[in-house]
Amino acid sequence: MEEVVGAAWHRFITRIANRSYPEAAVQLDEVANLAGPLLRAFGGEPGLRVASAGETRHSARRRLIDRIAATGDKTTHAALDSETLRLPERIALFPERARNRELYLWLIALAGEVSRQPLSAQPAAADAPAPSARPDASLWARARDIARVLVMMRPIEWDKADTRTHAARDAWLQLNQQAVAAVLARYPGLAARYRRLVDAHLAQRPDPAKLPPDEAAAEQAIRAALLTPGSVTALPAATRDPHPVPLWLMPALDTPPPQPLHAESEAEDDAQPGNEANAAVRERKQARREELPDGRDGFVLPFRAESLLSWAEYVRVNRAADEGDEDAASAAREMDTLAVARGGETSTAKVRFDLDLPAAAQDDLPLGPGLAFPEWDWKRRALVDDRVRVQPMRARHASNTELPEALRRAARRLRAQFSALAPQRRWxxxxxxxxxxxxxxxxxxxxxxxxxxxxxxxxxxxxxVRAARDLTCLVMADLSLSTDAHVSDTHKVVDVVRESLLLMGEALDATGDPFAFYGFSSLKRNHVRVHTIKEFDEEYDGAARGRVQALKPGYYTRMGAALRFATKVLGERPNAMRLLLLLTDGKPNDIDHYEGRFAIEDTAAAVREAHRAGLRPFCVTIDREGADYLPHLFGPHGFVVIRDPQELPQRLPQLYAQLTAG
Structure with missing residues (x-):
């Protein structure tokens, strides 16, 4: 009975204390398709991605009903770092749905203005002067300093005697005022929307007349800063956090990839099969690296009572083995800071064997010792020489194969159509x-x-004489592990890739244009596998079709290395027009920290190198989210997203005809 009454009381009191408007809520997913293009349109760095932000705790004064219900002590800030703009997963602050949507658009515009500054600047030293002492520093450099002072945005408890806190809060205030003023000056059409958002937000903020004098002064300063951006230079000292400002951004430091506690365990860490999936974390959390409690020390004297709090927060979660543990995930969501430690137990028995390299006798045949290629380090803005090793390979067990019966009718039609593009004899x-x-x-x-x-x-x-078509084409197909996914009851992505290459080969063979087919996957930087299917000087015959049929899903997608290899091969051709077609089903990624902004910027650099070599790179993807990041990689007209993967075999030859029509 107590549980029933307690649950009923919890539902009642939390409903009474709730100040949001669920019926007018707008989800981040609803504006996800607009967020990326809008961020770039407002001047944001093209490599920035948009993701959801996690909740953080604050110590601002709460209402009595909030304290009774134990709610209102957390908020979700929009935050910007050098890789990601993190927006609230849901906005339900205002009773009007249109106003909540406007808040999303405003935060994107604000982030675009802030990220006009170089996001990849190196962080300042720990003893660097306070941001307010460097008025000529860029907005982003100042934001990095603020985040450093605030120690990864932990709950801010303003200390009147702490000069670092004074500098941090003043710079946070000035940063947002400068950004707001810059947005309104650059885009006057947003002024009316901003005014509506400010009016609606001020109506929800606490009344300064009901606050203690120090908190009232801080509240008045924030109100003035919202109404007249640039009018407030300092935030009066107060014993509590100011009430959250959802119209402003919170700066954040980049989160470095977790480093192994012991150097000899790095290889084991990279080999964990869950790392690729774990990279797509939906909610951001503050974290710190700790040693794993062994459970043997217990409450051995001397005993400190305050250690009870740390014991209460310890939840053992083996991320490589316990991915389905809902209790651990729920506990993690309730924690403000996650402590990450390396367990002493090995997980060799749990490693999925499909990620292991096959035995040499069963693997494809390597062609030569491999080729070294550079890789772009976007933080240093420089190419790292000989960073990646590409190993060309050829199928060991492929045999001469005829075209599958199911594709022959389509192949005859494509041959008839593309034969019209073949050079014709004239007198x-x-x-x-x-x-x-x-x-x-x-x-x-x-x-x-x-x-x-x-x-x-x-x-x-x-x-x-014969009319000349001075062009050539190289097709590079993504063969990563994700191509093992089903697109229908009978077809996987890799089946669609095989059919696309087979029909593409029939069409190009009919034109007489020289062409080559390759596939690629990777397992860290020293093992990028490029499968040779058909080279330029080879005939498209049963042997080539057999190598297409022998394709199978591989490992990961180190796209920059594959594009550099294709650029080297295609760059040696003498033709006037050289087309590089990339077939892929997702973003570039690998398990040795080749993910996120690093992978995106390296791929973009590889595409730029292809353009400088006189090639025409073009991407064909079945990733429905491709429009969010492909404009940065290939340009607005350098890619196409095919919504239905099963249309790829028919669409690919048509795209080739369109791209080479001129």
């Missing part, structure tokens, strides 16, 4: 020599001669 008339007479020229010359016109003997021969 050059009026030549001085040739295998045949040009009868028209001969009759005209004899008539002029009979009329008394003395003319030198003109060219009366005709010679055949």
């Amino acid at each position: 050059l008339r009026g030549q001085q020599d040739g295998p045949e007479l040009d009868l028209d020229a001969l009759v005209r010359w004899q008539a002029e001669r009979a009329a008394g016109c003395v003319q030198p003997e003109p060219g009366v021969y005709a010679a055949p």
Whole structure:
């Protein structure tokens, strides 16, 4: 009975204390398709991605009903770091749904203005002067300093005697005022929306007349800063946090990848099969690296009572083995800071064998010792020489294969269509020599001669020539592990890739244009596998079709290395037009920290290198979220997203015809 009454009381009191408007809520997913393009349109760095933000605790004064219900002590700040703009997963602050949506758009515009500054600047030293002492520093450099002072945005408890806190809060206030003023100056059309948001937010903020004098002064300063951006230079000292400002951004430091506690365990850490999935964390959490409690020390004297709090927060979660533990996930959501430690137990028995490299006798045949390629380090803005090793390979067990029966009808149609693009023979008339007479020229010359016109003997021969199509194409297909996913009851992504290459080969063979097929996957930087399917000097025959049929899902997607290999091969061709087609089903990624902004920027650098080499790179993807990041990689007209993967075999030859029509 107590549980029933307690649950009923909890539902009642939390409903009464709730100050949000669930019926007018707008989810981040609803504006996800607009967020990326809008961020770039407002000047944001193209490599920034948009993700959801996690809750953080604050110590601002709460209402009595909030304290009774134990709610209102957390908020979700929009935050910006050098890789990600993190927005609230849901906004339900205002009773009007349109106003909540406007808040999303405003935060994106504000982030775009802030990120006009170089996001990849190196962080300042720990003893660097306070941001307010460096008025000429960029907005982003100041934000990095603020985040450093606030120690990864832990709950801010303003200390009147702490000069670092004074500098941090003043710089946070000035940063947002400068950004707001810059947005309104650059985009005057947003002024009315901003005013509506400010009016709606001020109506929800606490009344300064009901606050203690120090908190009232801070509240008045924030109100003035919202109404007149740039009018407030300092925030009066107060014993509590100011009430959260959802119209402003919170700066955040970049979260470095967790480093192994022991150097010898790095290889084991990279080999964990869950690392790729774990990279897509939906909610951001503050974290710290700790040693794993062994459970043997217990409450051995000397005993400190305050250690009870740390014991209460300890939840053992083996991320490589306990992914389905809902209790641990629920506990993690309730924690303000997660402590990450390395367990002493090995998980060798749990490693999925499909991520292990096959035995040499069963693997594809390596072609040569491999090739070294550079990789772009976006934080240093420089190419790291010989960072990646690409190993060309050829299928060991492929055999001569005929075209599958299911594709023959489509292949005949494509051959008939593309044969019209093949070079046709035409006759050059009026030549001085040739295998045949040009009868028209001969009759005209004899008539002029009979009329008394003395003319030198003109060219009366005709010679055949072939119309030239001075172009070539290289197709690079993504063969990562994700291509093992099903797109229908009978087809996987890799099946669609095979069919696409088979039909593409039939179409290109009909045109007579030289072409090459390759596939790629990777397992860290020293093992990027490039599968040679058909080279330029090879015929498209049963052996090539057999190598297409032998393709199978591989490992990960180190896209930059694959593009650099394709650029090297295609760059050696003498043709005037050289088309590089990339077939993929997702973002670039690998398990040795090749993910997120690092992978995106390296791929973008590889595409730029291809353009400088005189190539035309073009991406064909079945990733429905491709429009969020592909404009940064290939440009607004350098890619196409195919919504239905099963359309790829038919669409790919058509795209080739369109791209080479000129």
